[in-house]
Amino acid sequence: MALWLLVAILVLVTHTQVLPRRPEATPLLPPQAKDDADAIIDAAFSSDIVYERIAYMTDTFGPRFSGSDALEKALDWTREEMEKDGLSVVEEHVMVPSWVRGREFARLLSPRVKELHMVGLGMSVGTPGKKSLVAKAIVVSSFQELDQRASDVQGKIVVYNVNFDQGYSNTVKYRTLGATRAENYGAVAALVHSMTPYGLQTPHTGATRTTGIPSAAISVEDSRMLARMQARGQEIVIEFYMEAHMLTDKPSRNLIVEIKGAEKPDEVVVFGGHMDSWDIADGAMDDAGGAFVSWEVVRLIHQLKLRPRRTLRAVLFVNEENGAKGAEQYYLNHKHESKLTSIAIESDEGTFTPLGISFQGSAAARSILEQIGKAFLAGIGSGNVSGQSIGTDISPMCDAGVPCGSLVTLDPRVGSLSNNPCKTFSNPPYPDVNFGTSGYFWYHHTQSDTVDKLSPRQLQHCAATLAVWTYSIANLDFLLPRS
Amino acid sequence: MALWLLVAILVLVTHTQVLPRRPEATPLLPPQAKDDADAIIDAAFSSDIVYERIAYMTDTFGPRFSGSDALEKALDWTREEMEKDGLSVVEEHVMVPSWVRGREFARLLSPRVKELHMVGLGMSVGTPGKKSLVAKAIVVSSFQELDQRASDVQGKIVVYNVNFDQGYSNTVKYRTLGATRAENYGAVAALVHSMTPYGLQTPHTGATRTTGIPSAAISVEDSRMLARMQARGQEIVIEFYMEAHMLTDKPSRNLIVEIKGAEKPDEVVVFGGHMDSWDIADGAMDDAGGAFVSWEVVRLIHQLKLRPRRTLRAVLFVNEENGAKGAEQYYLNHKHESKLTSIAIESDEGTFTPLGISFQGSAAARSILEQIGKAFLAGIGSGNVSGQSIGTDISPMCDAGVPCGSLVTLDPRVGSLSNNPCKTFSNPPYPDVNFGTSGYFWYHHTQSDTVDKLSPRQLQHCAATLAVWTYSIANLDFLLPRS
Numbered sequence: 001m002a003l004w005l006l007v008a009i010l011v012l013v014t015h016t017q018v019l020p021r022r023p024e025a026t027p028l029l030p031p032q033a034k035d036d037a038d039a040i041i042d043a044a045f046s047s048d049i050v051y052e053r054i055a056y057m058t059d060t061f062g063p064r065f066s067g068s069d070a071l072e073k074a075l076d077w078t079r080e081e082m083e084k085d086g087l088s089v090v091e092e093h094v095m096v097p098s099w100v101r102g103r104e105f106a107r108l109l110s111p112r113v114k115e116l117h118m119v120g121l122g123m124s125v126g127t128p129g130k131k132s133l134v135a136k137a138i139v140v141s142s143f144q145e146l147d148q149r150a151s152d153v154q155g156k157i158v159v160y161n162v163n164f165d166q167g168y169s170n171t172v173k174y175r176t177l178g179a180t181r182a183e184n185y186g187a188v189a190a191l192v193h194s195m196t197p198y199g200l201q202t203p204h205t206g207a208t209r210t211t212g213i214p215s216a217a218i219s220v221e222d223s224r225m226l227a228r229m230q231a232r233g234q235e236i237v238i239e240f241y242m243e244a245h246m247l248t249d250k251p252s253r254n255l256i257v258e259i260k261g262a263e264k265p266d267e268v269v270v271f272g273g274h275m276d277s278w279d280i281a282d283g284a285m286d287d288a289g290g291a292f293v294s295w296e297v298v299r300l301i302h303q304l305k306l307r308p309r310r311t312l313r314a315v316l317f318v319n320e321e322n323g324a325k326g327a328e329q330y331y332l333n334h335k336h337e338s339k340l341t342s343i344a345i346e347s348d349e350g351t352f353t354p355l356g357i358s359f360q361g362s363a364a365a366r367s368i369l370e371q372i373g374k375a376f377l378a379g380i381g382s383g384n385v386s387g388q389s390i391g392t393d394i395s396p397m398c399d400a401g402v403p404c405g406s407l408v409t410l411d412p413r414v415g416s417l418s419n420n421p422c423k424t425f426s427n428p429p430y431p432d433v434n435f436g437t438s439g440y441f442w443y444h445h446t447q448s449d450t451v452d453k454l455s456p457r458q459l460q461h462c463a464a465t466l467a468v469w470t471y472s473i474a475n476l477d478f479l480l481p482r483s
Numbered sequence: 484m485a486l487w488l489l490v491a492i493l494v495l496v497t498h499t500q501v502l503p504r505r506p507e508a509t510p511l512l513p514p515q516a517k518d519d520a521d522a523i524i525d526a527a528f529s530s531d532i533v534y535e536r537i538a539y540m541t542d543t544f545g546p547r548f549s550g551s552d553a554l555e556k557a558l559d560w561t562r563e564e565m566e567k568d569g570l571s572v573v574e575e576h577v578m579v580p581s582w583v584r585g586r587e588f589a590r591l592l593s594p595r596v597k598e599l600h601m602v603g604l605g606m607s608v609g610t611p612g613k614k615s616l617v618a619k620a621i622v623v624s625s626f627q628e629l630d631q632r633a634s635d636v637q638g639k640i641v642v643y644n645v646n647f648d649q650g651y652s653n654t655v656k657y658r659t660l661g662a663t664r665a666e667n668y669g670a671v672a673a674l675v676h677s678m679t680p681y682g683l684q685t686p687h688t689g690a691t692r693t694t695g696i697p698s699a700a701i702s703v704e705d706s707r708m709l710a711r712m713q714a715r716g717q718e719i720v721i722e723f724y725m726e727a728h729m730l731t732d733k734p735s736r737n738l739i740v741e742i743k744g745a746e747k748p749d750e751v752v753v754f755g756g757h758m759d760s761w762d763i764a765d766g767a768m769d770d771a772g773g774a775f776v777s778w779e780v781v782r783l784i785h786q787l788k789l790r791p792r793r794t795l796r797a798v799l800f801v802n803e804e805n806g807a808k809g810a811e812q813y814y815l816n817h818k819h820e821s822k823l824t825s826i827a828i829e830s831d832e833g834t835f836t837p838l839g840i841s842f843q844g845s846a847a848a849r850s851i852l853e854q855i856g857k858a859f860l861a862g863i864g865s866g867n868v869s870g871q872s873i874g875t876d877i878s879p880m881c882d883a884g885v886p887c888g889s890l891v892t893l894d895p896r897v898g899s900l901s902n903n904p905c906k907t908f909s910n911p912p913y914p915d916v917n918f919g920t921s922g923y924f925w926y927h928h929t930q931s932d933t934v935d936k937l938s939p940r941q942l943q944h945c946a947a948t949l950a951v952w953t954y955s956i957a958n959l960d961f962l963l964p965r966s
Contacts, residue, residue, distance in 0.1 A: 056715070059708055062597060114545060117930070200683040200931035221933040225542055232539070447600070448683035450704040 033475070036306060037376035037468045043300050044464035050296050051456035053081065054289065058282040058451050065279035066319040067098030067250045075253060075275060078295075078316065082257055085299045092254040094329040096319040099123050101279055102243025106191065106216060109134065110237040111229055117201045117219035118191070119280060120242045121175060121208035122322045124215050127189070132241035135188050139230040143174075143181055154186035157238050159218075161227040164197045168441065171195055175206050179215035189240050190215040193223035196441045204445045205278050207322045214242045252276075254326045255316040257298045261474065262307040268337060269474040270313050270402075271297065271345040271466060274320035274393055277449070284451040285443050289351030289459065290407070291316045296463040297470055308474035310342060317393045320348065321445075324392050331396035338400045342479040346391035347407040347466060350440040352458050354409045354465040356384030361403030365480040369405075372472045382465040384408070403480045407466055411439025411453070516958070519789060520859035520951045526783050527947035533779050534939035536564065537772065541765040541934050548762035549802040550581030550733045558736060558758060561778075561799065565740055568782045575737040577812040579802040582606050584762055585726025589674065589699060592617065593720040594712055600684045600702035601674070602763060603725045604658060604691035605805045607698045610672070615724035618671050622713040626657075626664055637669035640721050642701075644710040647680045651924065654678055658689050662698035672723050673698040676706035679924045687928045688761050690805045697725045735759075737809045740781045741796040742789075744957065750793040751820060752957040753885075754780065754828040754949060757803035757876055760932070767934040768926050772834030772942065773890070774799045779946040780953055791957035793825060800876045803831065804928075807875050814879035821883045825962045829874030830890040830949060833923040835941050837892045837948040839867030844886030848963040852888075855955045865948040867891070886963045890949055894922025894936070 057074055064071040079089045099122055106116040127133050137157040140146045146158065160174040172195055179190040190213065194204035199220040208215050218226075229236055255275065261267060273290020277283020294314040301312060317326035334341075343365075345357060356373055359366050366385060373383030390404045398404035443449040473480065540557055547554040565572050582605055589601040610616050620640040623629045629641065643657040655678055662673040673696065677687035682703040691698050701709075712719050738758065744750060756773020760766020777797040784795060800809035817824075826848075828840060839856055842849050849868060856866030873887045881887035926932040956963065 055711055059711055060595060062595060112543060112545060200685045200925065200929065201933075202683045202685075221931060221935055224935050225933070228538055228542055442683065446683065448685075448704060450684075450708070452704055452707050 033472070034376065036471065039304055040300055040306075040467045040471060041380060041464040043304055044296070044467060045460045047460070048456040049299075050292050050459040050463055051451070051454065054284050054292055054454065054459070055451045057288060058284050063279050063281055064275060064277045064283060066096040066252065066276045066322055067247065068279070071252060071276055071318065075255060075318075078275070079255060082255070082295060086302060087257045087298060090256040092256060092329060092333060094252050094254055094318050094326050095249045096252045096325050097123070097323045098247040098250045099322060100245055100247060102126065102245070104216065104242040104244065106218065106241075107239040108236070109239055111234040116222045116238070117203050118216045118222075119203035119205045120214070120216045120244050121179075121192070122205055122278065123210050123246075124179065124208050124242065124244050125210065125212065126242040126244040127214050127240060130243060132239050133188055134237065134239045137191070137226065137236040137238050139227045139236070141227070146181060146185070150185045153182065156187055157189045157191060157240060158182035158187045159223065159226050160190065160192040161223045162193050164193070164195060164441070168195060172206070175217065176209050178208070179213050180209055180211045183211050183213045187213060189213050191218050191223075191238075192216075194218065194220055196220065196444065198442055202446050202448060205280055206445045214240070214244065216240070216242065252318045252326075254318055254330055256313060257295060258311055258313040259298055259301050259308060261310040261312075263309040265311050266337075267310040267340045267342060267479060268313050269310055269342050269345075269470045270315060270394070270397070271347070271470050272315035272317055272393060273347045274317040274326065276318050276321055276326075278321055278445050280447050281445055281449045282451065283449055285350050285440070285449050285453055286445070287320065287348045289454055289462070290347030293347055293351055293407075293459060293462045293466055297467040300463065300467050301471060306471065308471050309476075310474040312470055312474050315393075320393050327393040327396055330393075331400070335400070338397065338402055340479070341397060341402045342476065343403045343405055343473055344394040344397040345405040345407065345466065345470060346394045347462065348391040348393065349406055350409045350411060351407070351454055351462045352409040352411040352439065354382040354407060354462045356382050356386065356408055356465075357405040357469060358386045358390070358408050359403070359405045360387065360390050360398060362481050362483040365403050365482070368476070368480065369473075372469065376468050376472060377465060380461065380464060382461065401482055403482065405469075407462060409458075409462065516955070517859065519954065522787055523783055523789075523950045523954060524863060524947040526787055527779070527950060528943045530943070531939040532782075533775050533942040533946055534934070534937065537767050537775055537937065537942070538934045540771060541767050546762050546764055547758060547760045547766060549579040549735065549759045549805055550730065551762070554735060554759055554801065558738060558801075561758070562738060565738070565778060569785060570740045570781060573739040575739060575812060575816060577735050577737055577801055577809050578732045579735045579808050580606070580806045581730040581733045582805060583728055583730060585609065585728070587699065587725040587727065589701065589724075590722040591719070592722055594717040599705045599721070600686050601699045601705075602686035602688045603697070603699045603727050604662075604675070605688055605761065606693050606729075607662065607691050607725065607727050608693065608695065609725040609727040610697050610723060613726060615722050616671055617720065617722045620674070620709065620719040620721050622710045622719070624710070629664060629668070633668045636665065639670055640672045640674060640723060641665035641670045642706065642709050643673065643675040644706045645676050647676070647678060647924070651678060655689070658700065659692050661691070662696050663692055663694045666694050666696045670696060672696050674701050674706075674721075675699075677701065677703055679703065679927065681925055685929050685931060688763055689928045697723070697727065699723070699725065735801045735809075737801055737813055738799040739796060740778060741794055742781055742784050742791060744793040744795075745790040746792040748794050749820075750823045750825060750962060751796050752793055752825050752828075752953045753796050753798060753877070753880070754830070754953050755798035755800055755876060756830045757800040757809065759801045759804055759809075761804050761928050763930050764928055764932045765934070766932055768833050768923070768932050768936055769928070770803065770831045772937055772945070773830030776830055776834055776890075776942060776945045776949055780950040783946065783950050784954060789954065791954050792959075793957040795953055795957050798876075803876050810876040810879055813876075814883070818883070821880065821885055823962070824880060824885045825959070826886045826888055826956050827877040827880040828888040828890065828949065828953060829877045830945065831874040831876065832889055833892045833894060834890070834937055834945045835892040835894040835922065837865040837890055837945045839865050839869065839891055839948070840888040840952060841869045841873070841891050842886070842888045843870065843873050843881060845964050845966040848886050848965070851959070851963065852956075855952065859951050859955060860948060863944065863947060865944065884965055886965065888952075890945060892941075892945065
């Protein structure tokens with residue numbers, strides 16, 4: 001154990017049972033560790049490169065959907081830019097699904113004619129025979145209500161008008177399983193209230209479990225309108241059309257850049273985000289931000305000529321959105337490193353103003369992280385540790401016992417589940433905040449996930465934060481202790 | 484002057500120079516005036532009828548654009564509902580313009596192919612020969628920049644990427660005059676950043692001055708993207724198509740309901756909102772809310788069997804959005820009443836949580852209003868008086884010297900010009916708030932101006948507020964003093 005860190009832990013840890021020695025009164029940290037962290041923060045805040053690169057990539061290539069040429073071109077460009085940074089890039093072959101949306105619409109025919117604001121759900125089948133279907137609709141607000149009204153579902157379109165107030169984890173099941181459950185009762189299609197607390201006629205796509213009937217999301221406004229119509233006793237008839245279908249899998253790749261560890265190159269700190277986006281989304285927030293902030297960590301450490309004790313590895317995954325084949329392939333390729341991985345950190349919950357990281361792991365490890373955050377990141381407000389969600393791309397590693405974290409951020413402009421963003425802000429935003437309250441879901445999987453939703457400053461702040469966390473962890477004398 | 488009001492003014496006015504007598508120490512108001520106001524407030528808060536009627540109308544008839552069958556059907560239905568309330572309705576014939584949008588699109592062809600989120604501006608001409616035009620684009624951020632780059636405009640599409648931070652009054656000129664100014668330098672079309680501080684790829688329409696070249700609004704996101712592309716030195720090429728054209732004027736009508744004054748039936752308090760909406764908008768906030776809250780004032784007073792001294796008149800105007808022919812016709816028909824009109828109050832700045840009224844008129848009148856607000860509406864937070872904008876439909880009356888007011892409201896969920904809604908809320912929202920900070924412009928002239936953006940409670944609150952203001956003014960012993 002490096003002396004500085006041992007001292008830091010002994011001094012700062014006042015509430016953990018890991019190290020039973022009595023802490024001293026004054027925090028004491030070695031100058032070099034603090035100097036490195038400060039140098040990283042200064043360097044991060046002195047460049048707009050992350051914002052500019054996200055803007056260039058999203059403007060130039062557009063949505064980067066798995067299986068698309070745009071994704072491959074964006075990956076080529078990213079690799080070239082990484083090499084311009086003096087980094088050497090490893091490409092990791094991944095086969096990804098290729099789902100094609102095609103043309104689609106949902107049109108209310110009765111009680112009046114109106115185009116619905118819809119977007120087909122990813123991996124859904126299309127309408128049978130490439131023709132539109134016309135059917136009566138039944139609106140339910142839960143699976144329970146669907147079950148109760150089972151006898152009324154046959155031949156109908158089921159509309160899940162589920163308020164997002166319950167949060168993503170409690171409502172996303174209607175997107176993923178809604179079609180299957182409706183099909184079980186004989187429905188011909190499923191429409192689901194977009195997974196968002198708020199919209200401006202904004203439909204949100206996302207993956208659904210493949211089943212025999214097509215499904216799509218509709219805007220919050222249209223979903224509620226259909227519910228009102230049903231409540232008035234009006235018969236709802238909808239015309240629905242989707243050309244969606246699967247092609248054969250296509251080759252793609254994860255991109256990996258790293259700084260080799262000076263002392264323990266085989267031990268790694270892994271972090272990353274994903275390069276792919278939905279086919280309707282520029283994916284600036286979800287997740288060019290996470291991917292490019294991870295790359296920026298490596299660029300910063302390289303530029304500063306810092307050499308962490310352990311290897312720092314940024315992984316830019318593909319196919320997080322509809323298959324997670326990039327994560328699966330990475331895990332298969334690096335399974336043997338599980339025990340040598342100190343932590344895996346994902347940034348896929350937005351790259352707004354960072355507050356810290358959420359963490360899943362042992363109390364001992366958590367305590368160490370809290371000390372790092374307090375010592376090096378409290379000054380810029382992003383040194384907090386909370387227990388929250390863990391992203392898709394690192395979950396195979398987390399399942400294998402690797403300590404896991406996620407970057408936690410907050411969009412100060414918008415959003416909370418309570419429909420009152422200001423409630424969040426009149427109270428201290430941390431530690432209650434989670435990514436459901438960050439504005440993240442206002443943009444998630446939509447056409448409005450564009451670079452202007454981020455700011456150069458926020459991205460600098462995220463890069464500084466992720467760099468200090470990962471660099472500090474990589475410099476520990478030990479791998480983060482596991483449960 | 485009614486004794487109670489004289490006393491109220493003497494007692495409450497401590498800072499005005501209108502009445503130089505020294506105020507007494509204790510506020511003293513006649514029981515009946517306060518009882519009436521409380522009864523109105525109680526009645527307003529005991530019914531969801533305004534919300535339900537807006538929901539029914541918008542769900543059933545959709546957008547109510549001038550010249551459309553939907554508007555006429557909505558007017559028929561409204562008239563019938565008014566009669567069910569026991570009110571007698573006067574219809575006032577108005578000829579309105581009939582502008583037809585037709586199909587339209589804007590497509591970026593270079594530096595990449597991308598559909599732009601656009602909506603044609605109302606009253607614009609279409610593209611020549613009902614064909615799409617393809618042209619290079621030039622992005623400017625002001626008329627000044629346009630002038631500076633005049634020699635570069637010939638044959639191009641001018642894109643006005645004007646940030647809304649400057650507010651509606653400073654930016655709307657790009658919507659109304661942008662095409663004309665661009666045409667003067669030989670442009671073939673004009674695109675303008677939507678008039679909003681925020682969007683989710685939401686284009687906002689609105690009227691433009693008719694000129695020889697077509698014009699449309701694009702989303703905030705797309706506008707900024709084009710500016711970034713130009714800043715990178717990329718050549719921007721856009722394909723643009725609009726079928727927009729004018730038909731001959733069509734007949735429509737204002738709807739008027741009133742409570743005749745018990746003592747001075749020829750003297751009136753006029754208030755209202757507009758029934759028409761843009762062709763893409765349900766117009767729940769703009770302005771079914773204002774129109775139906777005005778109707779609700781009359782319903783409440785009628786239901787409570789109150790008889791104000793002067794006539795209370797709700798006017799539901801048509802064609803506010805693209806011509807203001809309803810306002811013009813009302814003024815022509817009632818010009819002779821200008822001197823007998825105590826005040827004209829419009830509700831067309833949203834029907835969110837009401838804060839009070841803005842006022843344009845004499846200091847003496849303002850002082851009286853402040854006393855009314857303080858005495859009868861402070862308890863529900865909507866008794867404030869500020870000096871702010873005055874709506875389109877009452878402006879002919881205001882120009883003729885009638886004291887004028889507007890209902891001021893605030894959407895607690897969203898928005899401010901500073902992009903930080905919470906700033907507004909951490910400070911006392913009044914009197915700095917204006918309708919530019921109320922969230923109003925998030926929905927203004929868009930497909931997302933739907934009834935779910937309002938709440939039954941907000942509409943009750945608006946009705947209570949407008950009813951107490953208008954009833955109290957109608958009960959004054961005098962017409963509001965003019966400058």
